[in-house]
Amino acid sequence: MNVFIPNKQTLSFFVLNSTSFSYTNFKKHCRYTKLMAQSATNVGKKLIKIDVSSDSVCPWCFVGKKNLDKAIALSNDRYDFEIKWHPFLLNPSAPKEGINKKDYYKSKFGSRADQMHARMSEVFKGHGLDYDLSGLTGSSLDSHRLILFAGKQGLDKQHNLMEELMNGYFTQGKFIGDMDFLVESARKVGLEGAAEFLQDPNNGLQEVNEELGKYSANISGVPHYVINGKHQLSGGQPAEVFLKAFQVAAN
Numbered sequence: 001m002n003v004f005i006p007n008k009q010t011l012s013f014f015v016l017n018s019t020s021f022s023y024t025n026f027k028k029h030c031r032y033t034k035l036m037a038q039s040a041t042n043v044g045k046k047l048i049k050i051d052v053s054s055d056s057v058c059p060w061c062f063v064g065k066k067n068l069d070k071a072i073a074l075s076n077d078r079y080d081f082e083i084k085w086h087p088f089l090l091n092p093s094a095p096k097e098g099i100n101k102k103d104y105y106k107s108k109f110g111s112r113a114d115q116m117h118a119r120m121s122e123v124f125k126g127h128g129l130d131y132d133l134s135g136l137t138g139s140s141l142d143s144h145r146l147i148l149f150a151g152k153q154g155l156d157k158q159h160n161l162m163e164e165l166m167n168g169y170f171t172q173g174k175f176i177g178d179m180d181f182l183v184e185s186a187r188k189v190g191l192e193g194a195a196e197f198l199q200d201p202n203n204g205l206q207e208v209n210e211e212l213g214k215y216s217a218n219i220s221g222v223p224h225y226v227i228n229g230k231h232q233l234s235g236g237q238p239a240e241v242f243l244k245a246f247q248v249a250a251n
Contacts, residue, residue, distance in 0.1 A: 045077075045078060045079060045080055046078075046079055046080070046250045047079070047080045047081075047082060048079045048080070048081050048082070048227060048228060048246050048249060048250065049081075049082045049083075049084075049227070049228050049229065050068070050081065050082070050083045050084070050225055050226070050227050051084050051086060051215065051225070051226040051229075052064075052065075052068075052083065052084070052085050052086065052223060052224070052225055053086045053087070053088045053215045053216055053219060053222050053223065053224040053225075054085060054086075054087075054088055054162075054222045054223045054224075055087070055088045055089060055090045055140055055222055056140045056143040056144070056147070056162070056165045056166060056169060056176055057090060057091075057137060057140045057169060057176050058088075058090055058222050058223065059120050059123075059124075059131070059170055060222075060223060060235060060236040061166070061222055061223040061236070062166040062167075062170055063123055063124070063127070063236035064223040064225075064235065064236040064237060065162060065163065065166065065223075066127045067236065067237060067238055067239045067241075067242060068083075068225075068239075068242055070239040071239040071240075071242035071243050071246065072242075074239065074243060075243060075246055078246075078250075079246055079250060082155060083155060083158075083159050084151065084155060084158070085147055085151070085158055085159070085162055086211050086214075086215040086216070087144035087147070087148070087208050087211050087212055087215075087216065088212070088215075088216045088219070088222045088224075089140065089141070089144075089212065089216075090140075090222070091139075094137070094138050094139040094140070095138050095139060096138060096139045096141075096177055097138065097177075098136035098137065098138035098175050098177050098178075099136060099137060099138060100136060100137075101133050101134065101135055101136060101137040102133050102134075104137050105117070105133070117131070117133060123236075124170070124171070129167075129170070129171050130171055131170060131171065132170060132171050132172060132173050134173035135173035135174060135175055136175040136177075137175070137176065138175065138176065138177045139176075139177055140176050140177070141205075141208065142176075142177055142179070142182060142198060142201075143165055143176050143177075143182060144208050145197075145198065145203065145204035145205065145207075145208055146161070146182050146185075146186060146191075146194060146197070146198060146204075147161060147162065147165075148204055148207050148208060148211065149191075149194070149197050149203075149204055150186070150189070150191050153191055153192065157189050157190060157191055160188075160189040161185060161186065161189045161191065164185035164188050164189060165182075165185050168181060168185060179195075179198055182194070182198060183195045183198065219234075221234065221235075222234075223235065223236065225237075225245075227245050227246070227249045228249040228250075230249075231245055231248060231249045233245055
């Protein structure tokens, strides 16, 4: 807590210009003055709200997040940001127990799988990351339950959790359905009660389904961004596109 201690000049000014001086009123005046000073520092700084629909097993969603984070870092002096993450299931029927990631991509994309892997490796390298296809893939439902749970403890924690989950899945061969991985990711971002929450498969399930209906029903792919409720972007856009979108949304 900041404690205000008036100097002689400030106290004398207040007494001379007040017909009913009391120290209580004086402290109220000082608090008001401090708040006004703080508000003055934020003049011209507008709020940018971003709703992101994504799947934690979508590589372009991770690329998009990296570019979004870069754009935010470049414009923090002009805008305040509020980012909310919403679920999308690329494969609603993905097995909960997990399957080999390379085998899954080959069965889904056929001869294009190797070409897609090379392309993603190149894109990830541009962000200083190694694209890793080792390990398992499968249902991302539990990760979405955890992501929405994190949002209740703070949007910063939710945003940081997305980083941990995607980084683990795409660069470290982690399985998105592994409870130990989910709990460890939650611990790293300071999320409390994650293990207990995830133990019951029904916890957060209704919320995930509601959000899927609200945010995913009218889109065909991810990542998908809605900025200030009306400006929309899709795909792993470069930072420059986000910066332009911020400018348009703020006007």
